[in-house]
Amino acid sequence: MLDMKVDLEHLSRLANLELTEQEKELLPGQMEKIIDWVGQLSSLQTPGEEKYSPVDFSLRLEDDLVQVSLPQSEVLSLAPEKAGDFIKVPRVLPEK
Amino acid sequence: MKYIELGLTEAVDLVRKSQVKAEELVASFISHVEVVDREIGAYLTTVFDRALSQAREVDGKKHKGRLAGAVVAIKDNIVTRGIRTTCGSRILENFIPPYEATVVERLKAEDAIIIGKTNLDEFAMGSSTENSAFFPTRNPWDLDRVPGGSSGGSAAAVAALEAMAALGSDTGGSVRQPAAFCGIVGLKPTYGRVSRYGLIAFASSLDQIGPMARSVKDCALITSVIAGFDPRDSTSAELPVPDYLSELESPGRPAKIAFLGESSLQGLNPEVAENYRQVQQIVSGLCSEITFLDFPSWEMALPCYYIIAPSEASSNLARYDGVRYGFRAPAAELAEMYLKTRTAGFGSEVKRRILLGTFALSSGYYEAYYARAARARQAITAELKAALEKVDFILTPATPEPAFKLGEIQDPIAMYLQDYFTVAASLAGIPGISIPCGLTREGLPLGLQVLARPFSESELFKFAFLLENNLKFKNNMYGIKARGRRKNEN
Numbered sequence: 001m002l003d004m005k006v007d008l009e010h011l012s013r014l015a016n017l018e019l020t021e022q023e024k025e026l027l028p029g030q031m032e033k034i035i036d037w038v039g040q041l042s043s044l045q046t047p048g049e050e051k052y053s054p055v056d057f058s059l060r061l062e063d064d065l066v067q068v069s070l071p072q073s074e075v076l077s078l079a080p081e082k083a084g085d086f087i088k089v090p091r092v093l094p095e096k
Numbered sequence: 097m098k099y100i101e102l103g104l105t106e107a108v109d110l111v112r113k114s115q116v117k118a119e120e121l122v123a124s125f126i127s128h129v130e131v132v133d134r135e136i137g138a139y140l141t142t143v144f145d146r147a148l149s150q151a152r153e154v155d156g157k158k159h160k161g162r163l164a165g166a167v168v169a170i171k172d173n174i175v176t177r178g179i180r181t182t183c184g185s186r187i188l189e190n191f192i193p194p195y196e197a198t199v200v201e202r203l204k205a206e207d208a209i210i211i212g213k214t215n216l217d218e219f220a221m222g223s224s225t226e227n228s229a230f231f232p233t234r235n236p237w238d239l240d241r242v243p244g245g246s247s248g249g250s251a252a253a254v255a256a257l258e259a260m261a262a263l264g265s266d267t268g269g270s271v272r273q274p275a276a277f278c279g280i281v282g283l284k285p286t287y288g289r290v291s292r293y294g295l296i297a298f299a300s301s302l303d304q305i306g307p308m309a310r311s312v313k314d315c316a317l318i319t320s321v322i323a324g325f326d327p328r329d330s331t332s333a334e335l336p337v338p339d340y341l342s343e344l345e346s347p348g349r350p351a352k353i354a355f356l357g358e359s360s361l362q363g364l365n366p367e368v369a370e371n372y373r374q375v376q377q378i379v380s381g382l383c384s385e386i387t388f389l390d391f392p393s394w395e396m397a398l399p400c401y402y403i404i405a406p407s408e409a410s411s412n413l414a415r416y417d418g419v420r421y422g423f424r425a426p427a428a429e430l431a432e433m434y435l436k437t438r439t440a441g442f443g444s445e446v447k448r449r450i451l452l453g454t455f456a457l458s459s460g461y462y463e464a465y466y467a468r469a470a471r472a473r474q475a476i477t478a479e480l481k482a483a484l485e486k487v488d489f490i491l492t493p494a495t496p497e498p499a500f501k502l503g504e505i506q507d508p509i510a511m512y513l514q515d516y517f518t519v520a521a522s523l524a525g526i527p528g529i530s531i532p533c534g535l536t537r538e539g540l541p542l543g544l545q546v547l548a549r550p551f552s553e554s555e556l557f558k559f560a561f562l563l564e565n566n567l568k569f570k571n572n573m574y575g576i577k578a579r580g581r582r583k584n585e586n
Contacts, residue, residue, distance in 0.1 A: 018439040038399040080424035
């Protein structure tokens with residue numbers, strides 16, 4: 001029904017993942033089985049269109065107040081690479 | 097009696113009366129952990145020096161908190177300020193959080209002492225702790241077996257007397273299943289009862305932090321401390337938190353309970369089924385009314401969960417891109433860096449679930465998978481809540497089988513089936529507790545799950561306490577001690 005090999009390539013692109021050689025071997029079969037298995041759901045007759053909400057109490061909205069956040073230096077110290085007060089990343093646009 | 101064998105409630109009592117020093121308690125745990133954790137592998141990180149200085153501080157206080165001297169382990173997907181928090185993943189291997197989870201803040205404010213961070217399946221995805229990127233944890237009752245998962249490190253630490261109690265997190269059964277495998281008590285509170293601020297997100301509509309300890313009492317005390325509204329988690333409920341511990345002793349009316357009907361037990365491990373029937377005998381004398389119920393929608397609970405949870409995970413885990421924190425793979429261009437970082441940083445099970453979630457949410461499949469699962473979730477919830485209007489508690493086995501051997505389950509779906517009895521409560525957001533209820537002939541612990549109405553933890557603890565007293569599962573058979581005795585018998 002689904003060509004999982006093609007699909008997996010597309011999905012891994014969407015998910016920003018590359019598959020190792022071993023995963024390329026194993027994953028298509030596994031994913032097909034899992035998707036088949038969760039597909040059982042299609043036999044369940046669910047009344048109406050009602051969708052689940054994890055809480056049934058009304059959510060509280062926060063006032064839009066300026067609050068103290070984490071110190072910049074501490075947060076920056078977590079960055080894998082930085083330049084001055086900035087987080088540094090590799091070039092965004094490909095070289096021409 | 098050795099300090100490490102003291103229950104948390106007893107130990108706290110002694111420390112608060114200044115009869116025992118917190119420092120002595122911590123020191124005895126440290127020397128025990130140093131010996132046994134080489135075998136068990138419950139801890140990813142230990143913070144002995146911090147724990148000792150925290151203990152000295154507690155000893156010096158005139159007014160000691162409700163958890164003074166409690167030696168507690170924290171699952172490593174709960175962030176601890178200044179203490180490495182890996183989530184069992186290479187992608188966060190060297191992550192030192194700049195902030196503290198609300199639950200940890202609350203434990204410390206009551207003078208609990210954090211001794212270390214426990215192992216887990218990477219991003220809490222798994223049922224055996226074998227998916228940890230670092231090493232597997234072993235079951236203290238039998239080192240060839242898994243402790244369950246994903247809170248396997250927390251369960252093993254408590255069972256092996258490496259901590260008085262621990263925090264775990266439960267998304268589809270990750271507190272209740274390892275508690276059952278390791279012969280301890282574990283609670284998944286009602287969704288919204290405990291703040292998730294600082295819990296590294298896996299599936300946000302399901303995740304809930306819960307206590308794991310050697311008795312119902314100890315779990316009740318910890319829950320009183322960690323529960324309650326938190327402005328930093330808008331899904332936490334603004335409801336008062338009872339003193340669960342003191343309510344345990346107050347008299348209650350006999351409960352109406354439901355067991356699963358025989359048709360729900362088809363295909364169950366025979367020893368689990370036999371134990372479940374024995375429990376029915378014991379429990380029937382303690383209740384005012386007993387019924388047998390089947391939950392037709394439960395057949396759909398696992399497939400539903402394995403669409404919803406991976407979908408939320410695929411979205412939650414999009415944040416790990418190597419830019420702001422965590423692991424970054426070297427690359428010449430940004431897009432390539434994202435790809436290489438995530439590829440090298442995530443293990444196979446995490447990738448499988450991200451891809452599964454990406455699939456369920458992608459255009460063309462969303463209606464057939466995610467939307468259908470969301471409606472199924474509504475149906476499962478309605479069925480459970482309707483049953484809980486007629487009875488106070490539903491009792492089920494906690495797991496379909498006792499702890500299995502390391503490496504025994506290779507097929508992903510076979511591993512997913514471990515959650516058979518636990519996921520329905522996760523999907524419905526209701527509380528569930530797992531308490532030890534017997535041993536197999538081989539001497540492996542079995543767990544009983546009790547489900548209750550939302551925000552009825554007080555009644556749930558009280559009933560679990562009654563069961564605990566009647567099931568008479570002996571604390572002194574736990575972990576290392578039981579193993580030692582079995583070795584001597586041989």
